[in-house]
Amino acid sequence: MFRWLLLIALLMTSSHSAGFESDVHFGLTQWLALQAGFDAQAATIIATGNQRVDSGDMQYVDLGLMYGCLVKDDVGARRAGAYHYPSSGRLPGPPELRIVTPGGEAARKFAQGAAKFPPEQARYRLYQLGEALHILQDSWAHQGVPDIPQPAEPFFICDPARAWGHPKARGGWNSHKADLTMYWPTDTVSMAKATYDILTQYPELEGFKRAPRSWDDIRPALSRFVAASTKAEKKNWFVAEGLSDVSFLEGISLPDGPQPLDLKWPGRKLAPLKTLQSRQRDVPADALTFYSRLLGRWLSMTDFEALAADFGADTSKPGKRNPSPSRLGRAELAGRLRAWRIRDHGRVAEIAHALQPLTASQRAMLAEIGKMPNAYARYDSPADGLFPLLPRGPKASPLLPFFVSMQPAAKGKNPRAIAVAKFRHAPYDTLAVVAEKIEGRWRVVSIESAVDH
Structure with a gap:
């Protein structure tokens, strides 16, 4: 019971950090639950509880670049470890002491606890079972010594x-x-087997007797699921297995495949953002206005060259203060802006995440992709394109569309701000937009990103 009280406490302030993606956390979990004899409703509840751990409800939305980089938030860092990097190592602590062991004790303890729920509670704790399975599953994706974003x-x-x-x-x-x-x-396959073992050990639901299939019977069907390299191939596998609603594949980091696959999963429970105007405290109003304008246009227009000209720095002439050493040229900025608006992130992920400046051929490729129908993520309003944020701090925060960290200006340098945001069409990434105040105006000097783990 103590462990489950601890897990509930973690839920209240959990951070987002995905391991496997929704093809596993929702789709495969749902399929395995059906094979284990759960009815369709119970299987969906288990899968929903699993998938919502990845930014599916407000208590889970937190960004790695915030808790580990800009804010130094021990609560958020511990939540990420508990749910996505289960380890016996202490935190704060060096990464080499926070090793994740696939299926290890830290990964299994909550799932094993779920398998021992009292039978009279079993029907009402399916959601918790899904949460516990998420931890177990991520231990395979994140096994080893965690790397540090830089x-x-x-x-x-x-x-x-x-x-x-x-x-x-x-x-x-x-x-x-x-x-x-x-x-x-x-x-x-090892992760799926461990998941299936827990599902078959779960107490029978009152008034419903399960008849699970043997693992040896279902194991061969997994081969095509595992090997699928596009959203279309994942979809085809689920449909062939009797699961026609594949909206949960929204945003996974695989390319669509032969045809556009524009999906919207309705299973998230997130507070709606009514505006991009931020009410973040202790941040200059002009910086908040700058980022609101930038994100509003970024998520609505498709002339990225014009956007770069309006919001980027003019690298052809030096400012009065020393510029950032990596200030983006306008062609580079336009390419980065375009890459992160492309709806099919799996198709352009390697380009979007490139640490080196984009080549001319990469920028040309992005422009060609942008000419295709349904190439860009589109929203009824720009605010719909962002995950809402509730950062932790000494004072309660209002709901925010983005989080701004102000960086003190060193002698002879420009004032700097960093805005962190998460786009709905790239749910497994976090963006950091770096701006400097150059000759009295905020200008974008870099767009950084990190896979949100």
Whole structure:
């Protein structure tokens, strides 16, 4: 019981940090629950509880670049560890002492606890079962020593004692590779087997007797799921297995495939953002207005060259103060802005996450993709394109569309601000937009990103 009280406490301030993505956390979990004899409603509840741990409800929305880099938030860092990097190591603590063991004790304890719920409570604790399975599953995706996010230029430094990132052996902090089943067939099957074992051990629901299939019977069907390398291939597998609603595949970091696959999963419970005007405290009004204008236009217009001209720095003439050493040229900024508006993030992820300046051919490729129908994510209003944020602090925060960290201006340098935001169409990433006040006006000098783990 103490462990479940602890888990509930974690839920109240949990941070977002995905391991596997929704093809596993919702889709595969739902399918496995059906094979284990749960009815369709129960299987959906379990899968929903699992998937909502990844920014699916307000208590889960927190961003790694905030708790591990800009804010140094021990609460958020511990939540990320508890839900997505289960380890026996202490936090704050060096990453080499926070090793994640696949299926280890730290990963299994809540799932094993769920399997021992009293039978009379079993029907009402399916959601908690899903949450516990999320922890277990992520231990396979995140196994090893966590990597530490580090942008190409030192606009900010992430704290190695608090930050979490995909282990280098599984792609590193700036890659989605660790989350994609096709790269880890053996690990994915082992994760599925551990998930299935817990599901079959769960108490029978009152008035309903389950008849689970044997693991040996269902194991062969997993091969095509594991190997699927596009959203279309994942969709085809689920449909062939009798699951026609595949909206949960929204935003996974695989390319669409032959045809656009524009999906909207209705299972999140997030507070609506009514405006992009931020009410964040202790941030200059002109900085908040700048970022509100930038994000409003970024999420609504598609002339990225014009956007770069309006919000970027003019690198052809130096300012009165020393400029940032990596101030973006307008062509580079337009390319970055375009890359992060493309709806099919899986198609352009390697370009969007590139630490080096984009090449002319990469920028041209993005422009060609942008000419295709349904290329860009579109929203009824720009505010609909952002995850709402509720940062922790000494005072209660209003709901925010983005979070701004002001950086003290060093002698002879420009004042700097960093806005952190998460786009709805790229739910497994966090963006950090760096701006400097150049000759009295805020200008974008860099767009950084991190896979949100």
